[in-house]
Amino acid sequence: MFRKLQIEPGDHRIVEMEKFRVGIKRETEGWFFLQFDDQQEDEKEAPDFSTGEFYQTGKSNSLLISPSLPSKPLVFKGSGLFVSPGQKLLFYLKIPLTVQIYFSKNQPEKLLKEIFVNPLSNTWFGNPDSGEPAFSLGNEYFLNPENAQPGSYEALCPISINNNSTGVLEVERLIIRVENLSLYKSNGKIVTSLVSLDYKGKDVISSASYQYSKSIHGEKAEVIAKPQNSMDRNMLKINFHFIKNIYKSEQ
16 A cells, blocks of 8 residues: 555556555656556556646656545544543544655655545534634544554554542544644554543643553554654644533532
8 A cells, every 4th residue: 555666767557555546657857646546547558647646746756655544633523432530541543644655755745646545524613713724534443453444544642531539531623733743554444542531620721642552553563654744742722622521610
């Protein structure tokens, strides 16, 4: 699925995706890209690349195809999830991955294309005047990671919520800032960093950390993608609109 390609000028490759294929042709100093479904072209014949997109890149004949998380935060809509005072809830979400294609090296300035294999719907998180655009992740969750069965273009995202308040919490809307997540290969699956949320009450600043967990990732999981956010901020303030206190805190 994720690989490095060396293509000489005049040659082409067909890269299989989950629901379609991408044709790539190397020109002297650039690349043609053409997306089509399995029924559209005969593999024995070269596609008509003149109808595709052309990128001028220079003399490098190498491409790097790598996984990435979506470019905007994800919003999970809770469905009947409650956390009692002093309790910790661990559950898992499936996050669709994008496919990024770079020329020469995996560097931001060398990114050519980002392909959404499983497109997400747009949504808005927060107040109308001070919120932010995001992608909707739906409300599906798993208490046991073995039941999730992520596809080839999905990552498993572990979420831990620690309720350090005095009231029962309902997980209502949770925003996941994917730019802070790493991607690991663990037991044949792609798993994100653990998103650990510490809730201390509606009127108290709470925090989130994005971290490696031996109990989830194993002793030595392979890092396949580093966080998009290059700032070293382990503990981050987050917007807790996602959670609703259904009982008043004791005075």
